[in-house]
Each structure stands twice: as structure tokens, then as C-alpha cells.
Amino acid sequence: MGNKLAIGIGAAVLVxxxxxxxxxxxxxxxxxxxxxxxxxxxxxxxxxxxxxxYTVNKPIATENEDTELRKVTEYREVTMYKDVPKQIAVWxxxxxxxxxxxxxxxxxxxx
Numbered sequence: 001m002g003n004k005l006a007i008g009i010g011a012a013v014l015v016x017x018x019x020x021x022x023x024x025x026x027x028x029x030x031x032x033x034x035x036x037x038x039x040x041x042x043x044x045x046x047x048x049x050x051x052x053x054y055t056v057n058k059p060i061a062t063e064n065e066d067t068e069l070r071k072v073t074e075y076r077e078v079t080m081y082k083d084v085p086k087q088i089a090v091w092x093x094x095x096x097x098x099x100x101x102x103x104x105x106x107x108x109x110x111x
Contacts, residue, residue, distance in 0.1 A: 036092055
């Protein structure tokens with residue numbers, strides 16, 4: 001009789017352990033930090049050259065040795081700057097909610 005009772009109690013404990021401690025029945029959520037790569041835009045001033053026309057009165061010698069002022073168009077190069085967008089890849093972190101299957105015992109102990 002004692003042997004049958006021990007086997008019965010052992011079988012009940014084994015079923016309890018299998019159902020509540022080993023087999024994952026419940027889905028539990030937890031928060032983790034995820035790293036991801038994102039692009040940030042920044043602006044850089046880059047130089048470029050522009051030819052700007054302007055007129056100048058220049059003395060020019062004529063045939064009878066007189067000097068005459070004539071309008072002459074000349075060009076000068078001016079350095080200008082413009083903002084150019086550039087991108088760089090950076091690593092960022094964000095919190096995410098993940099799910100995993102846990103046993104009933106672990107689920108009950110976590111709350």
C-alpha cells in the first residue's frame with residue numbers, strides 16, 4: 001500500500017512539474033534595447049567660383065595718338081559658398097517590447 005501511495009504522489013508531482021515548470025504555456029513580455037542604424041543629415045558650406053562681369057573705361061590709343069576711353073567688359077572670379085546636405089550613418093538605440101514563451105511557474109514568479 002505504501003509503495004502504491006508513493007508512486008501516486010510521485011506521478012502527481014511529475015505531472016505538476018511537467019505542466020507548470022517545464023512546458024512553456026504563457027507568453028510574457030519584456031522590454032529590451034535594440035540598436036539600429038539611422039542616417040542623419042547635416043549641412044556643409046562648400047565653395048564654388050562664379051565669373052562676374054563688370055565694365056571698365058579703359059584708355060585706348062587711336063591712330064592720331066589721342067587716347068580714347070572705351071567701355072570694356074572684364075570678368076572676375078568670386079568665391080561663393082552654398083550649403084550642401086550630406087548624410088552620415090549613426091547607431092542609435094530604442095526600447096522595444098519582446099515576447100517569449102515561459103512556463104507557468106516562471107510567469108507567476110515574475111509578477
